[in-house]
Amino acid sequence: MVPHQVFISTRGGSWTMSRISKDGYPWDMIFHTRFKSMLQDVLPRIVVKWMRNQQMNRWFSHENYALEPQNKNLMKESIVNDELPSHILRGAIKVKSKVRELTETSAIxxxxxxxxxxxxxxxxxxxxxxxxxxxxxLVKVENNMVSLFKYMFPPHHEKPTLACIGLIQPLGSIFPTVELQARWATRVFKGE
Structure with missing residues (x-):
């Protein structure tokens, strides 16, 4: 069954970016570099915020698509989707404001x-x-945060026989990070 219309509703907007960035490289290779990290540490906060907004709007203007985050300076997790802007542009997806109420068959x-x-x-x-x-x-969760040593090991566990893999929000793809966590956990388990 093909839907007649798809709607997307967001409480506060969201940065949306393409997987492909400058010269066809993955976005995280261009966006997260040592040089840019150094600039974030050296430049005034207002300049860093301006640079982030410019970078996020390089592909398309989020304001034109009604996706601009309400708090533009809060760098929460972005949506990585190459097709969303074109679907919005051709009307396959309509952006709506925050849902106020749901009834049995409608959304207000x-x-x-x-x-x-x-x-x-x-x-x-x-x-x-x-x-x-x-x-x-063993594993404490407070304010939606998991307290783990190096984001992996329960700190109050007597022996390192338990590792939580993937409870981390990396800058870029999670898979390389998870692989490195798994490698490290196996070395710890082996006593190396």
């Missing part, structure tokens, strides 16, 4: 608009990490 948005005959709603609101299968004192 903060701007007063109503969309009827909604078949499916997908909530992408994030997640809360929890470990109900472990003792409460």
């Amino acid at each position: 948005f903060e701007d007063g608009t109503v969309e009827e005959d909604i078949d499916v709603i997908v909530f992408a609101t994030g997640y809360t990490p929890s470990f109900p299968f472990l003792e409460d004192s």
Whole structure:
């Protein structure tokens, strides 16, 4: 079944970027460099914020697509999607304001608009990490943050026999980070 119309509603907007950046390189190879990290440490905060906004709007103007984050300076996780802007442009996806209310078959948005005959709603609101299968004192979660030594090992565990892999938000692809975590965990488990 092909949907008649898809809507996207965001509470505060979101930076959207292409996987491909300058000269066809992956965006993280261009966006996260030692030089740019050094600039962030040296330059005044206002200049760094301006540079980030310029970088994020290089592919397309987020304001034109109603995706501009309300707090532009908060660098939360971006959406990496090559197709979203073109789908919005051709009308396959319509950007809506924050959902105010849901009824049995419709959505009412903060701007007063109503969309009827909604078949499916997908909530992408994030997640809360929890470990109900472990003792409460082993892995602590406070304010949606997991307290782990080097983002992997429970600090209060007597022996290093448990590692949590992938509970990290890297700058770029998570897979290389997870692979390095797995390699390190196996070396720790082997006593190396």
